[in-house]
Each structure stands twice: as structure tokens, then as C-alpha cells.
Amino acid sequence: MGEVMLDSPGRRAFLMAGAALALSGCVPGSAMAGNARPSSATGTAGPAPGPSASDVLRQHSDRVPEPAVPTRERVITRFSGRIPSYWGLEAPQVLTTLPTSPAGTALTLDFCGGSGGSSIDSALIDMLRRLGVPATLFLNGRWIAANPGLARDLAADPLFELANHGTNHYPLSVNGASAYGIFGTEGPGSVYDEIMANDAVLTDLTGERPRFFRPGTAYLDNVAAEICLALDLIPAGFSINGDGGSTYTAASVAAETAAAGPGDIIIAHGNHPESGTGPGLAEAVTSLLAQGRTFTTLGNAVPKPPH
Numbered sequence: 001m002g003e004v005m006l007d008s009p010g011r012r013a014f015l016m017a018g019a020a021l022a023l024s025g026c027v028p029g030s031a032m033a034g035n036a037r038p039s040s041a042t043g044t045a046g047p048a049p050g051p052s053a054s055d056v057l058r059q060h061s062d063r064v065p066e067p068a069v070p071t072r073e074r075v076i077t078r079f080s081g082r083i084p085s086y087w088g089l090e091a092p093q094v095l096t097t098l099p100t101s102p103a104g105t106a107l108t109l110d111f112c113g114g115s116g117g118s119s120i121d122s123a124l125i126d127m128l129r130r131l132g133v134p135a136t137l138f139l140n141g142r143w144i145a146a147n148p149g150l151a152r153d154l155a156a157d158p159l160f161e162l163a164n165h166g167t168n169h170y171p172l173s174v175n176g177a178s179a180y181g182i183f184g185t186e187g188p189g190s191v192y193d194e195i196m197a198n199d200a201v202l203t204d205l206t207g208e209r210p211r212f213f214r215p216g217t218a219y220l221d222n223v224a225a226e227i228c229l230a231l232d233l234i235p236a237g238f239s240i241n242g243d244g245g246s247t248y249t250a251a252s253v254a255a256e257t258a259a260a261g262p263g264d265i266i267i268a269h270g271n272h273p274e275s276g277t278g279p280g281l282a283e284a285v286t287s288l289l290a291q292g293r294t295f296t297t298l299g300n301a302v303p304k305p306p307h
């Protein structure tokens with residue numbers, strides 16, 4: 001398997017071939033209880049008499065509204081009836097490489113949960129901490145539900161950015177398309193639920209909304225990608241398949257990851273300590289650092305849009 005991918009003529013061919021093997025291990029499991037979105041923070045009252053100019057400015061800035069996130073009903077109204085024209089890993093507007101230049105390399109780790117695995121590769125996390133390598137961690141709602149303490153620990157570490165890997169790990173579809181035999185969401189309303197229930201959980205964990213969403217299996221259609229963007233989330237793909245859905249040997253993980261260049265987004269998994277992912281990433285990351293390569297989170301590489 002590794003040889004086939006390594007010998008593929010181009011990265012894109014590799015990606016498409018690899019993805020079929022790579023992500024099929026992630027399957028949705030039992031539904032996770034939905035969570036109500038937390039109410040938005042409210043300003044605190046200042047001292048009554050004579051506010052200074054800086055107080056006025058601060059209070060004004062406190063009142064700048066958060067960007068409006070459409071409600072479930074509004075998403076349904078806006079996107080119902082849309083027929084998707086694309087289904088796969090790289091829908092239009094999906095982030096597959098970093099936009100900044102010169103850019104670091106982004107390491108992204110998925111934590112799929114459910115039957116996709118609710119463990120944590122502690123040795124991998126320890127390695128990243130020891131070497132000071134930032135990473136974007138895509139947490140699925142089922143994984144968080146199984147590991148609330150670990151989720152809080154990761155959320156508290158400024159080295160890591162938490163991102164949304166879906167509530168139930170469904171492929172993100174507006175018409176029930178499937179990937180690897182896994183049925184996707186069935187309409188704009190279920191797309192909203194798959195995104196926003198876990199969005200609320202992550203917001204509770206970190207104190208701010210995540211900026212990136214990667215569906216279970218990483219499959220989505222172009223309308224679902226638009227819904228992500230409407231919900232102020234960037235749909236995130238990848239350009240380097242680092243671990244083939246936790247199936248690669250450590251040697252293959254090291255070889256694939258070491259091929260990453262500046263601007264690449266590596267996908268691998270943080271929920272399979274028994275796999276070759278951790279040892280392979282340790283070898284590759286050490287080598288890349290020795291070459292002077294820098295790593296970045298997605299959030300640090302992708303500018304926030306003005307609101």
C-alpha cells in the first residue's frame with residue numbers, strides 16, 4: 001500500500017488514491033447529545049459617574065456585535081433546494097493549503113471518536129509539547145464526550161488550536177451522499193446540526209468559537225461547504241495524507257510527512273496510539289525541524305476576515 005502511494009505520479013493522484021484507504025476507518029457511531037449554544041457574553045456595567053474617553057471607547061468596542069451566525073431555520077431557508085455539483089475532498093473554498101507566504105507547514109490531527117477511536121496518542125502529544133510544535137486538533141463530539149478531562153487539557157494548551165471534526169462524524173452532504181459506505185447528512189438542517197452542536201461544545205471548552213471545520217471522512221459537497229462558510233467556519237481539507245487514516249506503518253508516515261513543504265496541510269490522527277502515526281510523525285517532525293522548517297496552526301496561518 002505504501003509503495004503504491006509513494007510511487008504515484010503526482011500528489012493529487014496520491015491524495016485521491018490514499019484517501020480511499022485513509023479515512024475509511026473513521027465511521028460514525030452513536031449520536032451525541034446535542035448541546036444548546038451558550039448565551040453570548042454580556043458586557044459589564046461600568047462605574048456610574050463620568051466615564052473617561054477611554055471608557056467610552058472601550059464600551060463602544062464592547063458593543064460591536066459579533067458576526068451574525070444564521071439560525072438553523074435561516075440555513076434551511078437559504079440552502080433548501082440547492083443541488084450540489086461536487087462531492088469529495090476538495091470542494092470549492094475548502095482550505096487545502098495555507099494561503100500565507102512564506103508559510104510554515106500545518107500539522108492537523110483528527111480525533112474521530114466513536115468506532116473511529118476514542119483514545120489519545122499521549123506519546124504524540126507529549127512529543128509535540130517537548131519540541132514546541134503547534135498543531136490544529138480536530139475534535140469530534142463523540143471523542144470529547146468520551147474524554148472531557150483530556151479535552152480540557154488540550155484546550156488549555158496554547159500550543160494547540162482546537163477545531164471542529166463534527167458532532168457525529170458524518171460526511172457533510174445536503175442530500176445524503178455517502179463516503180466509504182457511511183451515509184452523510186441529509187439536508188441543510190442536518191448539516192447545521194452536525195456542525196453546530198459540536199461548535200457549542202468547543203466554544204464552551206475554549207471560550208471562543210472554532211474557526212475551522214473538517215467533516216468525518218473529510219468528504220463534503222459544495223453546498224455544505226457554503227453552509228460552513230455561512231456559519232463563519234472555514235472548511236478544512238489537506239494536501240498531505242500523513243497516516244492513511246492511522247493505517248500506515250511508522251516508516252510510511254515518516255516518508256509521507258517528510259515530503260511536506262511550506263504551505264502544506266498534513267492530516268494525521270491523534271486517537272490511535274497503537275498505530276504507526278506517532279512514531280512516524282516524531283521521526284518526520286524532528287527531521288523537518290532540523291532542516292529549519294517551521295510549523296503553524298491553521299488559525300495562525302489564515303488571517304481572520306474583517307467583520
Ligand SMILES: [Zn+2]
Nearest residue numbers: 026110112216
Ligand atoms: Zn475522523
